Amino acid sequence: MSGAQALFRDFTERMADYGAKRDFPAIKGTSYLSAHLRFGTISIRQLAAYARARSSSGAATWLSELIWRDFYHAILWHHPRVATQCFKPAFDALRWEDAPELFAAWCAGRTGYPLVDAAMRQLSYAGWMHNRLRMVTASFLTKDLGVDWRRGEAWFAEKLLDFDLAANNGGWQWAASTGCDAQPWFRIFNPVTQSEKFDAEGRFLRRYVPELDKVPQKFIHAPWTMSATQQAACGVSIGRDYPLPVVDHAAARERTLARFKAIRE
Numbered sequence: 113m114s115g116a117q118a119l120f121r122d123f124t125e126r127m128a129d130y131g132a133k134r135d136f137p138a139i140k141g142t143s144y145l146s147a148h149l150r151f152g153t154i155s156i157r158q159l160a161a162y163a164r165a166r167s168s169s170g171a172a173t174w175l176s177e178l179i180w181r182d183f184y185h186a187i188l189w190h191h192p193r194v195a196t197q198c199f200k201p202a203f204d205a206l207r208w209e210d211a212p213e214l215f216a217a218w219c220a221g222r223t224g225y226p227l228v229d230a231a232m233r234q235l236s237y238a239g240w241m242h243n244r245l246r247m248v249t250a251s252f253l254t255k256d257l258g259v260d261w262r263r264g265e266a267w268f269a270e271k272l273l274d275f276d277l278a279a280n281n282g283g284w285q286w287a288a289s290t291g292c293d294a295q296p297w298f299r300i301f302n303p304v305t306q307s308e309k310f311d312a313e314g315r316f317l318r319r320y321v322p323e324l325d326k327v328p329q330k331f332i333h334a335p336w337t338m339s340a341t342q343q344a345a346c347g348v349s350i351g352r353d354y355p356l357p358v359v360d361h362a363a364a365r366e367r368t369l370a371r372f373k374a375i376r377e
């Protein structure tokens with residue numbers, strides 16, 4: 113049996129739970145078939161037919177993800193300009209930050225936001241990143257750091273083994289709110305609450321950010337909130353062993369709202 117078919121067979125046993133488990137990076141909730149779909153080593157028709165024939169809500173949710181893939185391919189085919197421009201042309205006037213140091217910190221997984229850093233390190237280490245984290249890290253680059261989505265898109269293109277121009281471009285424009293969907297520009301992911309919600313125990317964080325291994329669960333999502341005594345108690349110094357946040361999320365949010373508002377006006 114081919115590697116792709118073995119992966120798919122494994123996933124068929126988990127498909128019914130896909131809806132409940134797909135958003136949690138510490139657990140095995142998705143199919144991991146993206147590289148095979150990208151290179152054509154498994155048939156999209158086989159996968160879609162299988163999911164359509166199932167009655168579970170997990171299968172229906174998974175089918176809807178396969179449909180996103182086709183949707184973004186259709187967008188790229190009918191609107192090839194999205195490869196370099198915003199789907200919504202008005203947003204080509206957005207004034208992004210240059211910020212080479214912030215961009216470098218994001219690439220290296222050293223922003224001081226543990227979920228963003230764990231995800232960026234997973235990308236460099238494994239050549240793959242969980243979908244929830246692709247959304248979080250893309251939102252962070254564009255909405256917290258104010259960096260042009262095209263720079264993040266190019267970094268993902270270099271690192272992802274499943275790199276697909278249509279899906280990557282669609283995902284980045286979705287996160288940047290410049291794309292073809294209903295994502296409103298004022299929806300900005302909070303990297304701390306996303307972490308609390310989707311990796312509550314910090315299992316994924318500890319796997320990729322070992323500097324924080326001994327940090328108590330209560331502080332793992334925002335380690336800079338520990339007092340000096342609490343840092344000493346778990347043997348970590350924030351600012352020395354692990355970076356302080358490179359931006360303040362609340363202030364960055366306001367800057368992003370102003371950046372987008374300027375376009376609307």
Ligand SMILES: Cc1cc2nc3c(=O)[nH]c(=O)nc-3n(C[C@H](O)[C@H](O)[C@H](O)COP(=O)(O)OP(=O)(O)OC[C@H]3O[C@@H](n4cnc5c(N)ncnc54)[C@H](O)[C@@H]3O)c2cc1C
Nearest residue numbers: 142143144145146177181243246274275276279280283284
């Ligand atoms: C910023 C960003 C960049 C992305 N870049 C890529 C990329 O370069 N290549 C890529 O294949 N996917 C990309 N995605 C979509 C998605 O993150 C991956 O397809 C998914 O994480 C792959 O893991 P999986 O195979 O376990 O997915 P599953 O959840 O098991 O989904 C099954 C398949 O459906 C397709 N799919 C799922 N979600 C999406 C989606 N949102 N958009 C398009 N197709 C989807 C993929 O082919 C995937 O293998 C991106 C998403 C974002 C937000």
